[in-house]
Amino acid sequence: CAKENGKNDFQIFMPYMLMKNLKKIEIEKNLKKAIEEDQFQLYYQPVISLSDMEIHSVEALLRWVLPEKGIISPLEFIPVAEESGFIVKIGEMVIEKAFLDMKEWEKKGIDYLHLAINLSARQFKTKFFENMVQKLIERYSIDPTKISFEITETGAVENFDVSLRILSFLCQMGIKFLIDDFGTGYSSLIYLKRLPIGGVKIDRSFITELENSKENRAIVEGIILMAHKLDLKVVAEGVETKKELEILKEVGCDFAQGYLFSKPLPKTEIEKLLIARKIIV
Ligand code: C2E
């Protein structure tokens, strides 16, 4: 970093840090307003079951829609929301919006659909998180067995006892937990043994170039073998080509998600896909 490389780099380093900080402060300032004015919208991306090529579920992906400025990616504002604590309010709002959409789809006859929601570590370890979820499940009469929460390896392992308590509680209600971005976190595999996990989502970085990379192929095959022996389901993230899909079927992956099937879409646009259910690529 800057110190090791001598003082010349310092001049390059400083403005970057400053810019990053200014951006962070700017986002933080606007998040409060965004919550009050409900500038958030959920997009949905289908998850395809590889045994029959039908849609099994959708993953809710949050978008911050700024009037006249466009869409801000969750990669930019989720970390700031976590640091500032806004994630608690935003996270609750995501769950409520997703449940409402699910109910609406159910009324339109889409009754098979499972729903995956991303949780940040800071969010699911706050006090009363599990009570909040239970209340929303009851309020909207949601079938808990149709809900999955996605958490990262790091999020699962930090404050392990708290994780264990919250996951166990929600698991007993019928909710499933998936490990998101599997293979990219700094953690041991012990949590797979000790936490009630339902499946893993193989990170996109292992799916890309699956046909050309021996390493990726070995990692993906290995993960699937291990996961199945542990009775876990496997989702492949970021599937973009037919070749990748073919290999994933060959090695027995259960589900896949990615631009090959569909980008994340706003509620009204995903509906057409959900009604058709069968995905043809
Ligand atoms: P994630 O949960 O791993 O979601 C997958 C990301 O990969 C999404 O980015 C999705 O749009 C993108 N993606 C899907 N298929 C493809 C593909 O074929 N190619 C490529 N290049 N990308 C693909 P997105 O929507 O920008 O979300 C980024 C991250 O932000 C998510 O990663 C998740 O960690 C976080 N996030 C999104 N919504 C929420 C939320 O409601 N709460 C929390 N706590 N985090 C969220």
Ligand code: MG
């Ligand atoms: Mg996810």
Ligand code: MG
């Ligand atoms: Mg992921």
Ligand code: MG
């Ligand atoms: Mg990811």
